[in-house]
Amino acid sequence: MSAPWWFFGCTLALAAVLNASLPTAWLHDPSNRFGGLAMVMWLAACLALSKNNPAARLPTWIFSLGLLVLGQLGSLQLLKHSAMAILVASLCPGRAPFFLMALAALAWTPAWGWIFGQAVGSPLDAARPVLVIACLGAAFFLRPPLNATTASQRLEIPPT
């Protein structure tokens, strides 16, 4: 059964609309000056990891949609940002890269960044891009190898 990518696309579009205030949060949060840069890096990292072999995780997409709606009903950005982070990170093939890139979203989610800062006693601030790079490095190292079918499709080798 093929993956319903239209569902992923629609959920992502809804997440983008409901998280449209993110740039405002970055501008007004003095410890989040690098949030925008971290998000661009994070998006590029997720796309690079999922290039040619994106993972289709329908239960995770449905979970993200639920989280998104809960965040909208409760007016809690933390849930809406988390939903978008999980949704995009779910494209990364392999369990470890998925979790690592979801963790790397700490770098651009203002509320998680605040919670992290309170826990360690210092705001993330300039360490945000470093966190994305570190998670990307670990995810790249732990990514699963392309299976033979995917590799042959990618190289356009006709099946024998």
Added chain:
Amino acid sequence: MTRRGLILASLLAAAVLLSIVWPHLPMRGDADPLSKIPSGGHWLKSHDVALSAPEIRWLGGAKGIKRLFSVGGRIWILAVTDGSGNRQAVHDPTYCFIGEGWKILSQSRIPLAGGSAVLVSMSRRDESSSAIFWFFDGGAPFASLPEYWTKSTLRRITLGLSGPEPLLFILRPVGSPPENWTAAAAAAVPLILPEPRK
């Protein structure tokens, strides 16, 4: 369309509909909790200060008051925010202090009227200051931002059935900060807390 496709399309449609409609549904509870904050009395003399244009812009749909009052020979400035109309207007007050040019030196919890508040010490060039902030929803004052998120989120999800909206209180002295904040707050805060709300 397959059965699975129909279920997924229905989920999406329900999500979009709820996202649009829910924030506009009426919520139970006090429409103007700021009006319940005492503005005068035997021990309390106060007057409201007009909010600045950036403060009004930042509040958005939220409501806020700024009030000068004197208790025990000391003058205080009190800012209270009701995030009912815009929950995003209520955030960690240290962001505002940093925005005003203050450097945060320390943060600690102090007891306050059966609950707790956060005491923030700060400096700017050659001056130093301090402030306390707390949240109040009719019960004991609390200092935890995640507790505020939980209460205000539950309130919105249940359309007000879970309880009243917590208000954010920020109290700062005019002039030099008190040496004993706990004692100073114990004298001033009970006079400015509103009556328990339904």
